[in-house]
Amino acid sequence: MAVRQLNVFVENKSGAVAQITELLSANQIDIRAMVLADTPDYGILRLIVSDTDKAVAVLEAEHIITKVIGITIVRIKNEHGGLSRVLAILRDNNISIEYMYAFVAVSGEEAFAALRFENKEAALHVLNEHNVPILHSEME
Amino acid sequence: MEKRYYQPEIETMPVADLQALQSEKLVKQVRHVYNNVPYYRALMEKKGVTPDDIRSIADLHKLPFITKADLRETYPDGLLAVPKEECVRIHSTSGTTGKRVIAYYTQHDIDLWDDCCARAIVATGGSKKDVLQVAYGYGLFTGGMGLHGGGHKVGCMTLPMSSGNTDRQIQFMTDLNATILCCTPSYAAYIGESLREQGIKPEENTLRAGIFGAEPWTEEMRHDIEKSLGIKAYDIYGLTELSGPGVAFECEAQTGMHINEDHFIAEIIDPDTGEVLPLGSVGELVFTSLDKEAFPLLRYRTRDICRLTREECPCGRTHIKMCKPMGRSDDMLIIRGVNVFPSQIETVLINEGYSPNYQILVDRQNHNDTIDINVELLPDQFDDTVKGIVQREEKLEAALRAMLGIGPRVHLVAPKSIQRSEGKAVRVIDKRTLH
Incomplete structure (x- = not known):
């Protein structure tokens, strides 16, 4: 089984990434790796975290779109x-x-x-x- | 001496005579419609009015209105008033199957429409010496064929260019010494810009006038076009439902467009109550077609908000004038000359599996309309690759283009990022200042 990567759709507005990392931090989720793909309209944040399922639940509660892939x-x-x-x-x-x-x-x-x-x-x-x-x- | 009018006896007819002519034609037209269009006859019966009640234009207000909804309901030929074999052509409004309107023409209808366009051309000083470049779209859209027919009547050498292919437009304009350009104002502005890019100065082209319409434009835009092309720009107004361009046109005074009153009666009504408003009031423009045989609309509600004036015009024409439409009494947008309803966009979004949370941003950059649509992405539509999201946007853009006839830019945005309002959603932000 491959490692799970958490993908997050990031709005193109200041503080959008900080909002995500704060939510993870507040829920004791650690980030192992992270990269941001940016376009003029939006970003895709790709993360490997310590607890993917918890991260999805935390982010989705805030109406942030996520997708987990291998x-x-x-x-x-x-x-x-x-x-x-x-x-x-x-x-x-x-x-x-x-x-x-x-x-x-x-x-x-x-x-x-x-x-x-x-x-x-x-x-x-x-x-x-x-x-x-x-x-x-x-x-x- | 230069001919100032195409049909002087009609265009300068004393108002009393003109109104008598309208009354005479109206009485006949109401009978024609009543006898040949069961749908309209039913509307009249419902209102308790018969052709005998209509003796002059003073009785016009007794007739029921025809609306876009009636046109949709009777698609494709429920309002046709002559046998089909009498028709020689159709045109159609842009839009979806649901919103599309088929307008039918007999040869007589084409002739009177061409006359209307010929009057508009002559009003710009046009004559058989002119080379008329028609860069409106040809086809179902009325712009191209309308001005084309007018050009023939006047005897201009008519260049049936249709819209697009700007390099070819410029080449023909230059090589054939075009003198009058007919197209949408945004395309005229674009041609002007292209000329500048090619290093052709405004005074170097042979154009002297332009007849521009089919979309709203401002005085400021008129000045820019006049400057960039080195011409005098004239406005023209029309609707496929009534014939096409040429229902009204500007003369050299440029203080409104003369409505061809021998063919059309204009009224201004209160869009909420339907009550006829006194001359000079702002309200919804309503037209009655007096001469059309195949598709004669009585009291057709245009949804254009407008004002009529009847003051003595220095050009000598006696026909009533309408101002540029000041807006719409429905939610229709006119973008690059194409009618767009937000409901059409919503239909595509829902068909393509998107949420109905969207916002339409309309703007005008360098005199060209732009339309951007922000659509909220649903969780299962998210892809971890940029390519995946771009492909989604492109697919949606293609579906919208197929529905609307113009290509919007789609931006997928985060859920809940489009502002919700307390009451009715603000679906459209039109940043153009056109009225």
């Missing part, structure tokens, strides 16, 4: 060229990435890349074939 997280050695090697494998196998973001583990030894694929099954197949370690839902 995201593929690959484990990368925090060293020169670590991410590049994984991306090269995907490229060589014609796997398209919708979007991605990377973050470093607290220890600093490991890094993670969260990847959203067009064709997830094919991507997982390629990653497994090349022994790229994939993180499972232990993050929550």
Whole structure:
């Protein structure tokens, strides 16, 4: 099972992201990773949090739109060229990435890349074939 | 000497004679409609009025009104007053199946409509020496064919350009030395801007006049168009329900549009009570078609809010004048010359699975109408990719374009982000200052 990513539709107005993080903080939900996609009209906040179900309940109570999806997280050695090697494998196998973001583990030894694929099954197949370690839902 | 009128004996007819002519035509027209349109006959019977009660224009107020709702109810041919084989053409209003109106024309109807447009062209100083560039849309829309027919009557060399393809418009305008441009005012402004972008100065083109209508426009816009094209800009008014452009037109005095009173009787009524208001009052404009054979509407409520004046005009025409419509007595918007009802937009949203929480923002940028629609996203419509949301917006835009005939921009917004009001929702924010 992949890691669950919480997606939040963010209104284009000042304080919209702060409202979300405050709600999470007030409910003792920790943010493991976060990235904001912005457009002129709205934003999409993508989060990996300590308790996804609770976060959804908290946000929906405030009429904030959410969607939870499974995201593929690959484990990368925090060293020169670590991410590049994984991306090269995907490229060589014609796997398209919708979007991605990377973050470093607290220890600093490991890094993670969260990847959203067009064709997830094919991507997982390629990653497994090349022994790229994939993180499972232990993050929550 | 330059001809000042297309039909001088009618256009300058003393008011008393004109009204006698109207009375004579009205009596005949009421009989024609009563005998040939069962729907209108039923309306008259319901009001307890027979053709015998209508002896002159003073009796006009006794007749029932015809409204847009009647036109919808009788779609497609319930108001047709002649056998179909007598008709030579139809035109249609923009809008949905529900709102669409089919207007029928006999050859006689086309001729009188063309005459009306010819009067408008001659009022700008037009003659057979002119090259008339018709950049209104051709087709079901009346703009193109109407001015085209007028151009033929006057003897102008008529360029049936239709709207769009601006580079080609400019090329023909330049190569054929067009002298009169006919189109919507927003398209005229756009052509003016394109000329400037191509480095063609206003004094370098051969245009000298423009006949612009089918959408509301301001005096300020008139000045901008006149400046950018180096012309004198004339207003024209019309409705498909009555024939098309040319129901009323501006003369060189430009203090209102002369209504072609030998063909149409205009009244101003209180939109709430239906009562006829005295001359000079502001109210809803109502037209009675005196000469139409195929689709003769009696007391048709236009929903345009307007004022009529009958003062001596320096141009010598005696026909009554209407001001530019000051607004609408219903919620219809006119955007880029197209009639848009908020209810049409709501229908599309609901059909496409969206919430009925939306807001329509209408504005005008560089003399072009813009329409933006904010729609609240429902939780199950959210996608984690920007592409997914953009695709949703594009699909909705395409559905709206198919329904409205113009392309709005759609913005999906967060739930509850559109302001709720205590009473009736504020669905439309029209930032254009047109009236």
